[in-house]
């Protein structure tokens with residue numbers, strides 16, 4: 081339960097106008113700091129939902145697939161340049177961001193991850209690696225601004241952010257491929 | 266310090282615990298040679314430090330063939346590269362050998378190859394320094410350019426360190442295959458963390474140096490200065506935390522044993538280690554708070570990265586005092602603070618690391634102050650900074666190393682610590698403490714008054730402000746003189762313990778965890794995962810500035826020789 085409280089505190093902290101302003105003022109902080117932290121907040125708060133609605137989650141998310149799909153869809157949505165722009169200019173969309181990332185991505189991730197088989201987990205990581213490489217290339221190579229609110233230079237930075245994250249995922253995948261844990265554990 | 270009443274007979278520990286295995290001769294040889302190099306560096310570097318201190322107080326004019334910046338470069342390289350690297354590797358290789366049932370033959374070979382590479386690299390680096398061709402100080406910031414051989418030497422040193430790191434990883438992996446599902450013994454766990462940091466932390470500086478070599482040969486015309494500085498501090502800051510982690514390993518594991526207690530919770534200890542490894546490298550930006558080219562919001566967010574390190578440090582402080590209090594109370598100490606009398610103040614193996622820990626309280630506080638933007642404007646590049654790291658590295662870390670040497674050197678030499686040398690060590694520790702109080706205290710203060718670091722003695726044409734620094738600089742020289750006495754005593758103790766002390770068995774003092782009945786969760790052992798987390802944090806910390814420095818680079822700089 082302590083975790084859920086921390087999650088709630090983090091959630092409120094991120095909602096504070098100066099914090100939100102600072103993080104949204106730089107493109108890469110917006111997408112790679114604020115958004116993941118919102119997911120983390122939801123992930124932590126997820127404990128509460130797990131304890132409170134076990135039957136519901138058991139019924140709808142028995143093997144974790146439904147939850148992880150929801151997680152992926154919400155993430156995909158927020159990785160589009162267009163949606164980031166809208167969050168900055170349309171109040172409703174900004175609210176949707178603060179609701180969807182914690183509660184429709186963070187909470188389902190919490191409920192699903194442990195239920196997934198290793199193969200599905202790795203598939204999710206592979207999916208995100210491809211996605212990040214693709215988006216990284218789009219953001220670094222695009223000759224025009226994809227967002228009205230951010231400069232081209234910031235877009236290139238975000239692109240490199242995607243590429244380096246993808247590199248980390250790939251390192252992890254290679255590690256799981258090469259190292260056989262049963263030799264050690 | 267209420268010491269006298271209670272001079273503890275230093276030799277035996279409680280005999281029932283940790284039957285000393287003894288160390289194989291071949292493994293011991295590695296650690297012995299590393300220690301000899303480390304303490305020789307201390308001796309040389311210490312004398313150079315004394316010359317600097319005397320010069321800055323206006324008491325010593327250096328001869329024309331040896332300038333201040335040459336000495337300062339050598340002092341920095343000898344003490345923060347050679348002393349620390351060789352001590353750390355020697356100490357942890359002894360720990361690996363003790364914990365894991367001996368080093369594997371090929372690992373031993375790697376340690377020797379690594380040793381040779383480091384020594385050859387060191388010779389390459391020292392010759393240009395002696396010829397005044399590399400007076401670029403140990404940070405070697407471009408556009409100051411040294412002789413290319415200086416950088417080639419540094420590259421060899423890095424490669425030598427990597428050898429030792431890979432050797433350690435191989436030995437650990439081998440042990441884990443033999444001991445499936447078990448947690449790595451705690452000191453080897455620290456060793457793994459330190460070698461992970463050594464390896465990943467030195468990648469950036471290796472990249473930097475590889476761009477500097479062709480530049481100083483004249484094959485490329487310019488170099489990207491901001492990029493180089495950033496790569497340097499990604500390494501430099503990590504190096505600082507490597508020393509710190511090494512010292513902390515002794516605080517958590519060795520000191521409790523020496524006072525006859527148990528060490529703090531095994532799980533929490535390992536969590537602190539993981540945190541220090543994972544959060545470390547992006548902290549480098551607090552050395553660049555005054556640098557241009559990094560936007561204010563980015564600097565501001567980096568303050569968090571930097572302060573995050575304070576958190577495991579505070580956990581450490583809590584853990585240590587909890588262990589002390591519990592142990593001393595068990596021995597009958599009473600009252601709110603009366604328990605401290607029950608601690609073995611007369612035992613150098615306790616006293617030195619204890620003072621080291623106490624010194625870390627003001628040291629850490631000063632660090633937190635410096636890392637904030639506004640206060641950094643005041644302290645940056647003044648003698649305050651030099652005072653700060655003589656307190657942290659020069660006291661907290663180095664005194665811990667000294668404390669370790671009083672059992673480690675006998676252990677690897679098959680000898681014992683005599684009461685006489687113990688006494689010498691106690692006096693040495695007190696002299697060092699007094700010397701640093703004078704020197705570091707004076708540096709801190711005069712730094713706030715504006716005295717610059719890295720500047721040989723000058724009165725700036727008898728400028729009144731500069732003249733007002735003189736009394737403090739005199740204290741600096743007094744402190745430096747005390748310290749050199751400490752250096753000589755310490756080096757004598759090490760060589761005596763290695764070659765002259767009576768033969769006998771010394772134990773490797775590893776305390777048992779207070780929660781040893783509880784199994785430490787296995788996720789603490791998944792280094793592969795932690796390394797990926799670390800890489801993610803590095804990516805987060807470095808993408809913005811690096812893309813900026815490379816994408817919007819100004820024209821690069823040709824090499825300059827400013828001395």
Ligand code: HEM
Nearest residue numbers: 311314315317318341344402403659718719720745748749
């Ligand atoms: C006998 C003991 C020592 C004395 C008298 C001494 C004295 C000094 C002095 C006067 C400076 C230079 C100040 C300046 O002009 O900026 C200095 C710099 C430095 N010292 Fe020491 N020191 C001693 C021991 C140590 C130890 C044990 C370490 C580290 C393990 C250390 C690390 C350094 C470093 C890294 C610098 C900075 C070099 C630079 O700015 O490039 N010193 N020391």
Ligand SMILES: [Cu+2]
Nearest residue numbers: 502505548549
């Ligand atoms: Cu640092």
